[in-house]
Structures are given as C-alpha cells and as structure tokens.
Amino acid sequence: MPFVCEFTGKKSSYGKQRTWRGQKIVKGGFGLKPTGITRRKFRPNLQKITAVIDGQATIILASAKAIKQGLVTKPLKRRDGYTRLKKAGKV
Numbered sequence: 001m002p003f004v005c006e007f008t009g010k011k012s013s014y015g016k017q018r019t020w021r022g023q024k025i026v027k028g029g030f031g032l033k034p035t036g037i038t039r040r041k042f043r044p045n046l047q048k049i050t051a052v053i054d055g056q057a058t059i060i061l062a063s064a065k066a067i068k069q070g071l072v073t074k075p076l077k078r079r080d081g082y083t084r085l086k087k088a089g090k091v
Contacts, residue, residue, distance in 0.1 A: 003046065005063040007071045010044040050075060 004011040019036035023029025045064040049072065050057050057075045066072055 003043065004061070005044060005046060005066055006051075006060045007066040008063050010046075010063050010065075012044070013042045015040055015042055 002011070017036075017038050017040045018034045020032045021035040022032045025031045046061045047064060047067065048059060049062055049067065051060050051062065052058075052073045052075050053060070062072050
C-alpha cells in the first residue's frame, strides 16, 4: 500500500536538512556556513481508518486534514443502532 491519502492525494516529498555553524556577521563573526546537508522525507499525517466507499466498509489511509474536513464517511457503530436499521431494511 503506497503512502498516499485516498481523498486529497497527499504523498511523501523530499527535501534537505541543513546544519549551520559559525557566528553571525552582525555579532562579529564570519557568517553562518552550512556544515551538514542531509536528505530527508516530509511525510503526511496519514491515519489508517475504516471508511464507507461504494457502500462497503474498507480500511484505507486518509490524511488528518481530510478527516477534519469531513471528506471521510465512517460506518455506523453497532451501538448506534446499525443492526436495527439493517434488519428493518432502511440501510
């Protein structure tokens, strides 16, 4: 399963982490110099949740932003009367 949000399409991106050394020129130094540049990953805040897709409950990866915005529809819980509605033929 790739690390991608099903709703927003967010995925991992790459960048660099820089470590700086030295004293600022304003403070009497020779300026800041980058001493260590390493590659790193920026990963989205993905959550594994159960969502209703095409009337079927499936486990997917969704970003926290998509969950907050209400793009994800979660299935009803048993305690919320899901079985009673299903027996009555309303769901």
